[in-house]
Amino acid sequence: xxxxxxxxxxxxxxxxxxxxxxxxxxxxxxxxxxxxxxxxxxxxxxxxxxxxxxxxxxxxxxxxxxxxxxxxxxxxxxxxxxxxxxxxxxxxxxxxxxxxxxxxxxxxxxxxxxxxxxxxxxxxxxxxxxxxxxxxxxxxxxxxxxxxxxxxxxxxxxxxxxxxxxxxxxxxxxxxxxxxxxxxxxxxxxxxxxxxxxxxxxxxxxxxxxxxxxxxxxxxxxxxxxxxxxxxxxxxxxxxxxxxxxxxxxxxxxxxxxxxxxxxxxxxxxxxxxxxxxxxxxxxxxxxxxxxxxxxxxxxxxxxxxxxxxxxxxxxxxxxxxxxxxxxxxxxxxxxxxxxxxxxxxxxxxxxxxxxxxxxxxxxxxxxxxxxxxxxxxxxxxxxxxxxxxxxxxxxxxxxxxxxxxxxxxxxxxxxxxxxxxxxxxxxxxxxxxxxxxxxxxxxxxxxxxxxxxxxxxxxxxxxxxxxxxxxxxxxxxxxxxxxxxxxxxxxxxxxxxxxxxxxx
Amino acid sequence: xxxxxxxxxxxxxxxxxxxxxxxxxxxxxxxxxxxxxxxxxxxxxxxxxxxxxxxxxxxxxxxxxxxxxxxxxxxxxxxxxxxxxxxxxxxxxxxxxxxxxxxxxxxxxxxxxxxxxxxxxxxxxxxxxxxxxxxxxxxxxxxxxxxxxxxxxxxxxxxxxxxxxxxxxxxxxxxxxxxxxxxxxxxxxxxxxxxxxxxxxxxxxxxxxxxxxxxxxxxxxxxxxxxxxxxxxxxxxxxxxxxxxxxxxxxxxxxxxxxxxxxxxxxxxxxxxxxxxxxxxxxxxxxxxxxxxxxxxxxxxxxxxxxxxxxxxxxxxxxxxxxxxxxxxxxx
Numbered sequence: 001x002x003x004x005x006x007x008x009x010x011x012x013x014x015x016x017x018x019x020x021x022x023x024x025x026x027x028x029x030x031x032x033x034x035x036x037x038x039x040x041x042x043x044x045x046x047x048x049x050x051x052x053x054x055x056x057x058x059x060x061x062x063x064x065x066x067x068x069x070x071x072x073x074x075x076x077x078x079x080x081x082x083x084x085x086x087x088x089x090x091x092x093x094x095x096x097x098x099x100x101x102x103x104x105x106x107x108x109x110x111x112x113x114x115x116x117x118x119x120x121x122x123x124x125x126x127x128x129x130x131x132x133x134x135x136x137x138x139x140x141x142x143x144x145x146x147x148x149x150x151x152x153x154x155x156x157x158x159x160x161x162x163x164x165x166x167x168x169x170x171x172x173x174x175x176x177x178x179x180x181x182x183x184x185x186x187x188x189x190x191x192x193x194x195x196x197x198x199x200x201x202x203x204x205x206x207x208x209x210x211x212x213x214x215x216x217x218x219x220x221x222x223x224x225x226x227x228x229x230x231x232x233x234x235x236x237x238x239x240x241x242x243x244x245x246x247x248x249x250x251x252x253x254x255x256x257x258x259x260x261x262x263x264x265x266x267x268x269x270x271x272x273x274x275x276x277x278x279x280x281x282x283x284x285x286x287x288x289x290x291x292x293x294x295x296x297x298x299x300x301x302x303x304x305x306x307x308x309x310x311x312x313x314x315x316x317x318x319x320x321x322x323x324x325x326x327x328x329x330x331x332x333x334x335x336x337x338x339x340x341x342x343x344x345x346x347x348x349x350x351x352x353x354x355x356x357x358x359x360x361x362x363x364x365x366x367x368x369x370x371x372x373x374x375x376x377x378x379x380x381x382x383x384x385x386x387x388x389x390x391x392x393x394x395x396x397x398x399x400x401x402x403x404x405x406x407x408x409x410x411x412x413x414x415x416x417x418x419x420x421x422x423x424x425x426x427x428x429x430x431x432x433x434x435x436x437x438x439x440x441x442x443x444x445x446x447x448x449x450x451x452x453x454x455x456x457x458x459x460x461x462x463x464x465x466x467x468x469x470x471x472x473x474x475x476x477x478x479x480x481x482x483x484x485x486x487x488x489x490x491x492x493x494x495x496x497x498x499x500x501x502x503x504x505x
Numbered sequence: 506x507x508x509x510x511x512x513x514x515x516x517x518x519x520x521x522x523x524x525x526x527x528x529x530x531x532x533x534x535x536x537x538x539x540x541x542x543x544x545x546x547x548x549x550x551x552x553x554x555x556x557x558x559x560x561x562x563x564x565x566x567x568x569x570x571x572x573x574x575x576x577x578x579x580x581x582x583x584x585x586x587x588x589x590x591x592x593x594x595x596x597x598x599x600x601x602x603x604x605x606x607x608x609x610x611x612x613x614x615x616x617x618x619x620x621x622x623x624x625x626x627x628x629x630x631x632x633x634x635x636x637x638x639x640x641x642x643x644x645x646x647x648x649x650x651x652x653x654x655x656x657x658x659x660x661x662x663x664x665x666x667x668x669x670x671x672x673x674x675x676x677x678x679x680x681x682x683x684x685x686x687x688x689x690x691x692x693x694x695x696x697x698x699x700x701x702x703x704x705x706x707x708x709x710x711x712x713x714x715x716x717x718x719x720x721x722x723x724x725x726x727x728x729x730x731x732x733x734x735x736x737x738x739x740x741x742x743x744x745x746x747x748x749x750x751x752x753x754x755x756x757x758x759x760x761x762x763x764x765x766x767x768x769x770x771x772x773x774x775x776x777x778x779x780x781x782x783x784x785x786x787x788x789x790x791x792x793x794x795x796x797x798x799x800x801x802x803x804x805x806x807x808x809x810x811x812x813x814x815x816x817x818x819x820x821x822x823x824x825x826x827x828x829x830x831x832x833x834x835x836x837x
Contacts, residue, residue, distance in 0.1 A: 070785075074717050075716075075717070075719060078717075078719060090713075090714045090717050090718065091711070092706075092707045092710035092711040092714045092715055092718075093710055093711060093777070093779070094706060094709070094710035094711075094773075094776075094777030094778050095703070095706060095707055095710055095777075099703060099707075100714075100718075103703075103707055103714075103715065103718040103719075103720065104715075104718035104719030104720050105719065106700045106703070108700065111699060112698040112699055112700060113700055113703060138710075154718075199582055412523075460746055
């Protein structure tokens, strides 16, 4: 089979507590554009990371042009002809566009860099997308879309055989997107290059894809020719048909209003967002990457200024405050990156748990005994698995780390708890532990704002769900109307077709 | 061009070349309020010592471009000066003068390269933060320099060497300043026109992106520290020649002046941003200020304090401008 460019067999990759990739077989042919789709955390990003050498400890085998290779380093992947574009992460912000494009493979005249030639070549590639991009100034002064184009141009001049685009179209506008598609079509028409394309815009698959592979829960569900499937079929594969194992929630009495956002606009980030949370309520915010749902948390927690609209907490208006003000008023935040933002990794469990509480202590000296007792009570209550209260949190599993972050906010006596992707990368059992803790908190009169890309989670624990798309809240559902499929389609950006179908039926 | 357009380009020019403006203002001030500060003697002294320290500044500048910092430049300078005195003493009866001078240059440069190499390996291969790694290099250079003559300043036996360093071209410019300009030109061509030079900027701008683009970042870092060591060593040789003595304590505190000059010149302490010629103007401005201090009858004991104040102000300006840049970026 000479037309197979890349073949991956039985690829498995495990993280502590989670199997991110489970026995994946994949094949990329010459001259094809192969789309990968799947929910967040379905494993597609982990899979391409294996392909471009980001991990050294995966299992399974990769064949390139029939030859067995073990890719353990990004540089090695590049030498093998595999290029990955991960938005603008691979640009040097202080170098110009032309310099970035030729970084590591400079054109030279004698011993000097041939800047003129480099500029001309770079210009030629970039002009295919946009003639107005300035290639002389540091790329940090360009817009995100322009940086993206530079990153794509960089991969193009390298003439790699396998090109991986991970969410490459996300920052591009319609026009730029079309141009990128033209370029990709032209590239694959040569018949030597294979392209792996990841996108959340399912419509895009039908525009440029040849085959599509669906990932779900770390498994490769199916690979289909694009002619065999339609929009609905792809969505069906992504969601899965089997009965979902659900966490079932108890009904809780709703109390008075705790938080209300009125017509909040943050230029470029949020437009006209209104929502509220009552005591005893778990409110979900669903939305895909790029819907900017996390900005809501930043606004409430005082990390992001508001241009228009107001935020009220407990009847009091929240101005632009720093986290310390928000915490004093009774707001707690479980950040997305719990390792970097939620915890002080190199310190022990008890030190992390009491961190938010120290501000409240009036006495000059700390009573270590009472602090330890407090910590112990949370370890028991939340079931944190740790060898001791002074165990460094970096040695705990992801789920237990998250529980430590939760204790931190319980200790601060927060009334409103904002959770950002609380169970990402956490095993099922601990996940359910966390849900039941949330439920108990709601029952005790606290308000919970759950901002998550995990729809299963949103559907099973929320009393009410706001659906976000492109910086806006597009819908609100509650009670029985909280339905997986509906929220899924509502949060897709290119969902015009489905909307039509809905109104027909 | 409209009047506002002209105003705009003037402010743009001023912002870009603030140091030159500061320098001219300083010169005018001195010309009005003191009689005869800018005589050929003072100019010669400023250029002489300024260019010697300029070598340390060049070394410091390239390290800061990679996002690091080099605390060892001053002690490397004194180490190579001591090595010069030692070489002259050892070989004075064995070799002719020009042979000794050649050896002095070779040994001096090797001593700087040696300490620079230790710095580079510690930073690139062992992952030690540059501040600590070069603090170690600084200690090593100091220790070795003290060891050679048990800490006693030793005269340079080959008088021709000092005479050459102090030689004035066209009766104004000390030879050291001419050599310095040649090196600065060479370094700026290297940084702008050559692959490895651009890699210095790339590594400082984003180590990860440079690495993923196929740049051998370890090698770039090691060579940068070695080059910094060599440049500092050359500065040290000239310093010893200028003072006619090899003194283990001669370069103490010069790292402080070099860092101040580089930051004053608008280099980002995060790396990736900075122009060598600004650093050259930076050290000359700083050297002029240091020379002015006694002339204004301010106690020289304040000198370090004034330089420290300049360093803090320069860092503040650079931090504020970085913050402003991020603000404009995120509002896009």
